[in-house]
Amino acid sequence: MAAQMSEAGKRPHAGQAVRLLDIPAKRAHGAFDHLHHLDDGRAFADHLKSEVTRHHGHLGPAFIERLVREERDLAGEVDRFAQVPGFATSRVLQGRAAKVLALKGLAGELAAEYGLVGWESGEAMAAAVEAFQAWAGGQGGVRSxxxxxxxxxxxxxxxxxxxxxxxxxxxxxxxxxxxxxxxxxxxxxxxxxxxxxxxxxxxxxxxxxxxxxxxxxxxxxxxxxxxxxxxxxxxxxxxxxxxxxxxxxxxxxxxxx
Incomplete structure (x- = not known):
């Protein structure tokens, strides 16, 4: 975002940096750590694109159907997760970003609990924490x-x-x-x-x-x-x-x- 705005002669404000998170995506194989049975990152990306085209629209409705029957205080759960080690920060703007990613992590945990996905309990939140730490490191702390x-x-x-x-x-x-x-x-x-x-x-x-x-x-x-x-x-x-x-x-x- 900062690069795009600088081309227009503008300076990004701190609040914008936590509304549109710039998270480094470079991993072991391009954007991926594991290629499973594919030969390289490009083949895996193409495979994902093909499978999404075939199967998009299945998981979302099933997830929402379960979510609307949820009786737990999910907002409280987000607040609780946003304070766990890995997310915890004393900076207001970092706290906002942590809360956004904690929400995404909680959604992943619920999807696993509902039996809608194949990953194990804890994996989604661990990925959200990793994304937050990568973002915070790249932002240099994000000053207000x-x-x-x-x-x-x-x-x-x-x-x-x-x-x-x-x-x-x-x-x-x-x-x-x-x-x-x-x-x-x-x-x-x-x-x-x-x-x-x-x-x-x-x-x-x-x-x-x-x-x-x-x-x-x-x-x-x-x-x-x-x-x-x-x-x-x-x-x-x-x-x-x-x-x-x-x-x-x-x-x-x-x-x-």
Whole structure:
């Protein structure tokens, strides 16, 4: 999905990544681990296509017929399976993906219990867990938009903190020229605060809307100074009052995705 969207000049949002899961499909023989009695992956794929053409429409109605008579709390079962080892995660977006795959795993387990398929109990859920882990590994954890914003800004400071910022208290006559200035910095007992210009912050957010970006920064506690009713503050810099965003990243918010 990300590749398709990038061709159109768009960036996928985190929520989209858990609605359309990109799961790596490379296995021992193309998309398959076992070829059974066939010679190669292509022969097996052709065989599957032929058999599906012959038999599609048999299993679905039989499954639904049993499912509508089901008296167990299947929604509760999905929630329970989504918390088992292999699915369990503290990340909200990963949790949504785990729940989707747990639902698919439960459907496979029910099909086996109903005697409609040939696989053993436990196989469907194990496959769902494997798919989830493959997806999560390929996604690098799938950051929420909030996490992406904080990571974008932290990365910007790491890359450009020495080159595109200078001390707010520095003497302009003795301060090296800053090209493409993104803002200034100020040190105090709490650490270093970066005073982003509006343009600098827009660039650092990496494409996120400024309003959404400053909401995330506020929620994270990274905006450390502001004027009443605003997320920015007016600061006197080199004799001129400028409106800037006073941001101090917290290391605790920059954990791995």
């Amino acid at each position: 938009e909030h996490e992406q914003i904080l990571a974008n800004l932290s990365g910007f400071i790491e890359r450009h903190g020495d080159a595109r910022f200078s001390s707010v208290d520095g003497d302009p006559a003795h301060t090296p020229m800053v090209r493409d200035r993104a803002g200034w910095w100020r040190d105090d007992a709490e650490g270093r605060t970066y005073l982003f210009s509006g343009e600098g912050l827009g660039e650092a957010l990496g494409g996120f809307d400024p309003k959404r970006g400053t909401e995330a920064l506020e929620q994270a506690g990274w905006i450390v100074e502001r004027d009443t009713g605003a997320r920015s503050v007016r600061v006197r810099i080199n004799g001129t009052r400028r409106r800037v965003y006073a941001i101090r990243p917290a290391e605790s918010e920059e954990g791995p995705a």
